[in-house]
Amino acid sequence: MESRGNSESRRLISCYVLCALPPTRIIEADFTGEYDPSQRSRVILISEAPEDTMSDTPPANDPTSGYFLDTNPTEVRRLDEQYLFVKAVFDKPSFFPSPVDPTTVRRVLDVAAGTAVWALDLADQPFASSLELFASDITLAKFPSPDILRRAGITAFAQDLTKPFPDEMKGTFDVVHAAALVFALNPDEWASMLRNVYDVLAPGGYLILTESDGLLYSAGESPPPDGVAHDVEKGMNGSSTIHAMNNILVGLALQRGYIIGLSYRLKDFLSNAGYSILSRQRAICPLGGCTETVQSVRGNSLLRFRQSSANNLNSQLDGVTRWLLEKGELEAPKGIPIRSEEERLSFVEDVRRAMDKGASLVGSEWVAQKPVV
Numbered sequence: 001m002e003s004r005g006n007s008e009s010r011r012l013i014s015c016y017v018l019c020a021l022p023p024t025r026i027i028e029a030d031f032t033g034e035y036d037p038s039q040r041s042r043v044i045l046i047s048e049a050p051e052d053t054m055s056d057t058p059p060a061n062d063p064t065s066g067y068f069l070d071t072n073p074t075e076v077r078r079l080d081e082q083y084l085f086v087k088a089v090f091d092k093p094s095f096f097p098s099p100v101d102p103t104t105v106r107r108v109l110d111v112a113a114g115t116a117v118w119a120l121d122l123a124d125q126p127f128a129s130s131l132e133l134f135a136s137d138i139t140l141a142k143f144p145s146p147d148i149l150r151r152a153g154i155t156a157f158a159q160d161l162t163k164p165f166p167d168e169m170k171g172t173f174d175v176v177h178a179a180a181l182v183f184a185l186n187p188d189e190w191a192s193m194l195r196n197v198y199d200v201l202a203p204g205g206y207l208i209l210t211e212s213d214g215l216l217y218s219a220g221e222s223p224p225p226d227g228v229a230h231d232v233e234k235g236m237n238g239s240s241t242i243h244a245m246n247n248i249l250v251g252l253a254l255q256r257g258y259i260i261g262l263s264y265r266l267k268d269f270l271s272n273a274g275y276s277i278l279s280r281q282r283a284i285c286p287l288g289g290c291t292e293t294v295q296s297v298r299g300n301s302l303l304r305f306r307q308s309s310a311n312n313l314n315s316q317l318d319g320v321t322r323w324l325l326e327k328g329e330l331e332a333p334k335g336i337p338i339r340s341e342e343e344r345l346s347f348v349e350d351v352r353r354a355m356d357k358g359a360s361l362v363g364s365e366w367v368a369q370k371p372v373v
Contacts, residue, residue, distance in 0.1 A: 075315070075319070076115050078311075078312050078315045078316070079142065079180075080117045081308045081311075081312055082180070082312050083115075083117045083121075083179075084305075085285075085302075085305045085309050085312070086210060086285070087121075088296055088300075088305060089283050089285050089286075089296055089297065089302065089363060090210070090283055090297050090365050091296035091297045091298040091300055093298075095121075095122060096175070097279060097281070097365060098279065099279045099367040100367060104204070105131065105175050106130070106131060106174055107132045107173045107175075107202075108122065108131055108132070108133050108134065108173065108174065108177070109169075109175070109176045109200065110122075110133075110134070110135040110176075110177045111136050111137070111159065111161055111176060111177070111178045112136075112137055112161055112181055112184070113136060113137045113143070114142055114180070115142045115143065115144070116135040116142075116144060116154065118177055118179065119134075119135040119154050120144070120152055120154070123152040123153055123154060124152075132153075132155075133152070133155065134154065134156070135149075135154050135155070135156050136156065136157050136159035137159070138158065138160045138161070140156055140158055161178075161185075161189075162185075162189045162193055162196070163192075163196065164196050164199065165196055165199065169200045170200055171199070171202050172200060172202060173202060174201075174202055174204075174205050174206070175207075175208065176197050176200065176205070176206070176207050176208070177207075177208045177209075178193075178207070178208070178209050178210075179209070180210070180211070180212070181193070181211065182213070182214045182253070182259065183214065183253050183258055184258070185258065185259075186256065186257035186258055187269075190259065190269050191269065194207075194269055194273035194275070198275065198370055202370070203370060203371065203372045203373070204369065204370065205369070206278075206367055206368070206370075207270075207275065207366075207367070207368045207370075208365070208367055209365070209368070210365045210366075211263070211266065211363065211364055211365075211366075212262070212285065212361055212362070212363050213230060213261050213262055213263050213361055213363070213364075214249070214250055214253060214260045214261075214361065215230045215232060215235045215246060215250055215260055215361060215362075216235070216242050216245055216246050216249075216250075216359045216360070216361055217235070217242070217359060217360050217361065218354070218357070218358075218359055219289055219290055219357045219358035219359065219360075221360075223360065226263075226282050229261055229264065230260060230261050230362075232250065232254075232260055232261075235250065236250055236251060236334060238333065239333055241332075241350045241351060241353070242359055243333050243334070244331075244332035244333040244350075245313075245332075245354070247331065247333060247334040248317065248320060248321065248324065248331075248332060251334070252320065252324075262364060263282050263362050263363070263364035266364070266366060267280075270366065270368045274370070274371070275369060276369045276370075276371055277367075277368050278368060278369050279365075280366050281297065281364065282362065282363070282364050283296075283297050283362070283363045283364070284360050284361075284363075285361050285362070286302060286309070286358065286360045287309045287310060287312075287313055287355060287359045287360060288306060288307075288310035288313075288355035288356055288357070288359060289306065289310075289355070289356055289357045289358030290358030290359060290360050291303050291306045291309060292358070294360060310352070313351070313359070314348070314351055314352055314355060317348060317351050318348055321344050321347065321348065325338060325341065325344050330344065332350075
């Protein structure tokens with residue numbers, strides 16, 4: 001594998017399509033206003049998949065592999081911006097969560113990597129030149145080009161998390177990272193995923209998981225205290241736009257058997273798979289207008305994400321409602337059918353107004369370890 005070498009080579013990776021933009025850290029990216037390609041952060045730039053592999057056409061059929069949304073440039077951008085936002089919410093003082101001893105880390109795997117943005121960010125860290133980096137997903141369609149991956153020193157491969165990894169990888173990774181699987185795995189698939197990751201971790205290796213509970217709360221509501229279960233039915237059944245959004249996104253997730261409330265339900269899954277849980281950080285993730293009042297875990301402002309966090313959810317709802325309308329299954333609020341594109345667009349506009357006021361959801365970051373013995 002090609003070494004990333006020194007800081008100069010890392011700067012080349014970070015800025016190789018940047019040209020006029022200075023090499024600022026990605027967490028300083030300021031997503032405000034309309035999306036401007038000339039002002040994208042480095043990660044957005046280097047992780048955008050080639051346009052000839054994607055389409056802006058909305059999904060016409062049931063998304064495969066449990067994934068709700070299409071693989072197009074808009075979705076690639078959404079995932080990258082989502083990563084930057086979640087990173088800012090948890091606001092760690094260093095790249096790895098504190099239980100991870102970076103001096104023991106040599107081989108790192110990013111699974112269900114999406115656009116490989118986490119691996120690309122890791123590749124850009126000053127300490128990363130000695131690391132062997134790998135990234136996988138069930139499809140590499142949203143990954144950057146092979147040339148960008150090569151420059152970043154990342155080996156990419158296709159892998160279904162619910163299937164065992166190749167034998168030669170077992171017991172070889174010091175860190176495995178996964179995120180945003182809340183709308184991808186049912187309980188049996190979570191058990192398989194955690195078992196398969198356990199198998200590729202070296203003894204003492206770390207699993208880092210960052211997840212959302214999936215249920216939205218309006219600007220005037222507060223999520224329940226830590227450890228208290230969400231009232232999912234209450235969140236879905238009501239007349240507000242937030243209720244309608246939950247009915248669509250959470251309702252579809254529940255139909256597929258996905259888990260709402262991972263911030264308190266992952267503990268049992270991790271323990272049953274044999275992991276020792278080293279840490280768990282719960283965070284309130286503000287969206288849209290709520291970024292004006294809700295701060296990061298360390299008390300820093302998230303206001304710079306006001307527009308991008310709202311746009312992120314707007315984009316999800318736009319794609320999912322197109323698909324549900326085509327199937328004749330779109331209701332907003334619950335029990336009120338939407339039968340025309342005009343009605344759908346009116347609802348999407350309601351979503352934009354609701355996000356301007358703001359919403360929030362619960363997120364959690366876990367560090368679990370494979371026992372040494």
